[in-house]
Amino acid sequence: xxxxxxxxxxxxxxxxxxxxxxxxxxxxxxxxxxxxxxxxxxxxxxxxxxxxxxxxxxxxxxxxxxxxxxxxxxxxxxxxxxxxxxxxxxxxxxxxxxxxxxxxxxxxxxxxxxxxxxxxxxxxxxxxxxxxxxxxxxxxxxxxxxxxxxxxxxxxxxxxxxxxxxxxxxxxxxxxxxxxxxxxxxxxxxxxxxxxxxxxxxxxxxxxxxxxxxxxxxxxxxxxxxxxxxxxxxxxxxxxxxxxxxxxxxxxxxxxxxxxxxxxxxxxxxxxxxxxxxxxxxxxxxxxxxxxxxxxxxxxxxxxxxxxxxxxxxxxxxxxxxxx
Numbered sequence: 001x002x003x004x005x006x007x008x009x010x011x012x013x014x015x016x017x018x019x020x021x022x023x024x025x026x027x028x029x030x031x032x033x034x035x036x037x038x039x040x041x042x043x044x045x046x047x048x049x050x051x052x053x054x055x056x057x058x059x060x061x062x063x064x065x066x067x068x069x070x071x072x073x074x075x076x077x078x079x080x081x082x083x084x085x086x087x088x089x090x091x092x093x094x095x096x097x098x099x100x101x102x103x104x105x106x107x108x109x110x111x112x113x114x115x116x117x118x119x120x121x122x123x124x125x126x127x128x129x130x131x132x133x134x135x136x137x138x139x140x141x142x143x144x145x146x147x148x149x150x151x152x153x154x155x156x157x158x159x160x161x162x163x164x165x166x167x168x169x170x171x172x173x174x175x176x177x178x179x180x181x182x183x184x185x186x187x188x189x190x191x192x193x194x195x196x197x198x199x200x201x202x203x204x205x206x207x208x209x210x211x212x213x214x215x216x217x218x219x220x221x222x223x224x225x226x227x228x229x230x231x232x233x234x235x236x237x238x239x240x241x242x243x244x245x246x247x248x249x250x251x252x253x254x255x256x257x258x259x260x261x262x263x264x265x266x267x268x269x270x271x272x273x274x275x276x277x278x279x280x281x282x283x284x285x286x287x288x289x290x291x292x293x294x295x296x297x298x299x300x301x302x303x304x305x306x307x308x309x310x311x312x313x314x315x316x317x318x319x320x321x322x323x324x
Contacts, residue, residue, distance in 0.1 A: 007020040011253055020317070022293065022294045024107075025292065027109050031158070049070050064123035077143075110166065118130070119173055121145075134190060146194065171233075175216055199211070209230065211227060230251065257284065275320075278312075282320055
């Protein structure tokens with residue numbers, strides 16, 4: 001059985017042969033045409049002019065430069081933010097290049113959408129300034145979010161035509177470790193309508209929608225499902241995932257479960273610590289299908305210790321089958 005076949009058993013609410021693991025089951029990608037966070041692994045300026053910083057210790061995860069904001073006043077977004085002409089780009093050539101090493105028969109092809117509206121506004125203004133703008137000038141924030149959403153919807157069309165992925169990952173990190181960054185009313189006014197537009201667009205183009213939101217997002221799980229999403233990534237352990245599985249298990253695959261704060265993430269963690277966390281996730285969430293593990297093993301992938309941790313995770317996923 002291939003990783004792809006096994007994943008879709010879990011996705012269709014059946015018992016897989018083993019619990020799928022993101023780093024083995026998925027072929028994640030974006031288009032090389034879309035400079036969303038600077039150059040992969042190096043950072044630099046993206047297509048909107050934002051400067052991104054990366055470090056090896058975080059596995060080259062990118063963050064917008066906190067010392068440089070290119071949008072000081074949300075009312076000026078029309079002059080500052082220039083959306084690239086997607087129709088002028090060589091999508092056919094890019095897809096041939098990007099998909100050259102992809103085995104569709106072996107893995108699930110998942111394209112990751114660009115920054116979500118909230119995260120994109122943060123990158124342009126800084127997080128504090130972005131949230132102040134949402135309070136002081138919600139009309140202009142709404143107008144920017146609408147324009148950015150329409151741009152992203154067009155990228156979804158391009159992905160569907162030229163890449164034909166299984167999954168579109170629609171992400172926006174609107175939560176901290178204890179809940180929404182913003183009020184529920186603001187979420188419903190400024191965030192949710194556009195998430196629905198994006199999710200429904202991807203569904204209409206024949207893709208499975210996987211919604212990415214970190215942190216304590218249990219309060220918006222019903223809203224995530226309303227967008228058309230049938231997978232929630234990075235369902236983290238500070239959420240009551242067992243309750244969510246009971247309430248929404250017939251509608252939503254939980255993709256996550258990993259405790260990002262435990263000792264199995266520490267520099268001096270042991271093999272048994274890592275394997276024990278995999279078993280905890282499987283015992284707690286994975287005995288009835290409809291679950292995939294997303295183990296957040298962060299660090300420089302050239303570091304042998306990080307490589308070993310990822311191997312231990314994947315090896316334990318394949319070996320530990322308490323239902324067998």
